[in-house]
Amino acid sequence: MAREMKALANPERDFIDEDRMQGQLSKQRDPEPQKIRDIIAKSLALQRLDPDQTAALLNIDDEDQWQEVFAAAAKVKDRVYGPRVVTFAPLYCSNLCLNDCVYCGFRKSNRAEKRRKLSLAEVADETRALIATGHRRLIVVYGEHPSSDVAYLDDTIRTIYQTRDGHDEIRRVNINAAPLSIADFRRVGAAGIGTYQVFQETYHHQTYRQVHPSGPKADYLWRLYALHRAQEAGIDDVAIGALFGLYDWRFEVMGLLYHAIELENQFGGVGPHTISFPRLEPAANTPWNERSPYRVRDRDFKRLIAVLRLSVPYTGMIITAREPAAIRRAGIELGCTQTDASARIGIGAYAEREQEQEAARQQFLLNDSRGLDEVVCELAEMGQLTSFCTAGYRCGRTGSTFMNLAKQGQVHRFCIPNAILTFQEYLLDHASAPTRKIGERLIHRQRKRLPTSVRRRLDRLLARIQTGERDLRV
Numbered sequence: 460m461a462r463e464m465k466a467l468a469n470p471e472r473d474f475i476d477e478d479r480m481q482g483q484l485s486k487q488r489d490p491e492p493q494k495i496r497d498i499i500a501k502s503l504a505l506q507r508l509d510p511d512q513t514a515a516l517l518n519i520d521d522e523d524q525w526q527e528v529f530a531a532a533a534k535v536k537d538r539v540y541g542p543r544v545v546t547f548a549p550l551y552c553s554n555l556c557l558n559d560c561v562y563c564g565f566r567k568s569n570r571a572e573k574r575r576k577l578s579l580a581e582v583a584d585e586t587r588a589l590i591a592t593g594h595r596r597l598i599v600v601y602g603e604h605p606s607s608d609v610a611y612l613d614d615t616i617r618t619i620y621q622t623r624d625g626h627d628e629i630r631r632v633n634i635n636a637a638p639l640s641i642a643d644f645r646r647v648g649a650a651g652i653g654t655y656q657v658f659q660e661t662y663h664h665q666t667y668r669q670v671h672p673s674g675p676k677a678d679y680l681w682r683l684y685a686l687h688r689a690q691e692a693g694i695d696d697v698a699i700g701a702l703f704g705l706y707d708w709r710f711e712v713m714g715l716l717y718h719a720i721e722l723e724n725q726f727g728g729v730g731p732h733t734i735s736f737p738r739l740e741p742a743a744n745t746p747w748n749e750r751s752p753y754r755v756r757d758r759d760f761k762r763l764i765a766v767l768r769l770s771v772p773y774t775g776m777i778i779t780a781r782e783p784a785a786i787r788r789a790g791i792e793l794g795c796t797q798t799d800a801s802a803r804i805g806i807g808a809y810a811e812r813e814q815e816q817e818a819a820r821q822q823f824l825l826n827d828s829r830g831l832d833e834v835v836c837e838l839a840e841m842g843q844l845t846s847f848c849t850a851g852y853r854c855g856r857t858g859s860t861f862m863n864l865a866k867q868g869q870v871h872r873f874c875i876p877n878a879i880l881t882f883q884e885y886l887l888d889h890a891s892a893p894t895r896k897i898g899e900r901l902i903h904r905q906r907k908r909l910p911t912s913v914r915r916r917l918d919r920l921l922a923r924i925q926t927g928e929r930d931l932r933v
């Protein structure tokens with residue numbers, strides 16, 4: 460706690476040292492093959508890489524070496540998390556915003572945007588629509604505005620948890636919201652959030668100033684320290700991210716790594732629960748996005764996913780419907796552990812059963828609007844269980860407890876049985892016949908890989924699900 464207080468008492472300490480990061484990237488040019496193999500071996504032993512080692516991976520030039528990195532990234536994911544992908548849906552509550560981020564459709568100066576904030580009744584409608592498709596986990600997103608203050612966050616989170624559809628409900632609400640004070644973080648923590656997520660967007664200071672010209676978000680350090688304050692307030696699952704396309708992708712990977720190391724150092728080894736790496740996408744009346752010289756090509760995007768996977772083996776990685784289906788598939792093969800499905804990001808779009816995207820109601824345009832059943836079916840074809848599991852945070856496996864399990868490669872002891880249980884629920888209650896068929900075959904294969912004692916317990920729980928019980932977990 461003393462170290463936490465020291466970090467918070469000294470918020471001007473900027474732990475993103477650009478000269479050092481650029482120096483590491485320059486120094487590690489043309490890494491020797493043996494050096495790369497040693498780095499890969501360290502990651503396969505589930506140890507977090509040092510910045511020099513990540514810089515060496517980012518400088519690989521040889522395609523065969525990249526193939527080794529890709530294969531190792533897939534192995535690391537399998538060792539830590541097993542064959543399962545956690546699935547969630549985004550729920551956008553408001554597109555009113557005080558900030559003027561040049562890349563965002565919600566920015567204050569964008570007159571093309573149709574502004575709206577959901578009432579609590581509308582939040583309940585959106586929630587019911589999502590529950591009906593089978594979702595159990597949400598990431599709830601808010602603009603930064605006095606009308607979506609902490610009281611609104613508190614009310615919306617509680618509304619979502621209270622909304623039911625028969626025995627179905629949302630069991631985990633994560634939020635993506637503007638940085639809060641410690642007191643306000645305590646309030647949203649008390650409302651029962653799972654993870655608090657905020658992206659630094661870019662770690663490059665000059666770029667940060669250019670793309671965030673006004674509003675509270677212009678304060679780089681207030682945002683950089685948001686997750687310290689969240690941890691101080693008792694929220695021990697925190698999530699970092701960068702928006703790729705604002706600045707050089709290699710630098711941003713280094714920034715994410717330094718952010719993860721800082722959190723580890725300050726909070727007893729607890730790094731970020733997840734890392735996100737969205738790419739810039741078109742948004743209504745936002746030409747900046749098409750002009751950015753730093754847009755990330757697909758080839759480099761796959762590379763950055765694999766390098767992040769190896770650099771921070773214990774951390775979840777999120778790939779979303781911003782990406783087209785083929786890239787999401789590649790991302791999951793390279794080690795992503797979470798993805799969304801049936802995403803609609805227009806304000807109020809779920810309850811309105813919107814099929815088409817309406818740019819003027821969205822922050823940006825999605826590339827993959829497939830429904831949940833289609834995504835679940837594809838994952839099953841890839842040998843991946845779709846997990847709707849929320850047991851971890853409801854059983855206290857968060858923060859250091861989760862991180863210690865992840866670092867020892869023990870997460871799948873709980874995650875695979877719980878993934879199977881929630882997957883079975885989904886297959887019975889919501890899946891199409893083809894998805895159910897392929898899903899049940901996958902469950903059959905995966906349960907055989909479990910230790911006998913775990914399998915016996917799982918089988919007893921699966922039998923209870925067949926008779927109508929729900930929300931069972933190990």
Ligand code: SF4
Nearest residue numbers: 556558560563565566
């Ligand atoms: S990126 Fe976030 S803070 Fe910036 S304008 Fe968009 S909603 Fe507001």
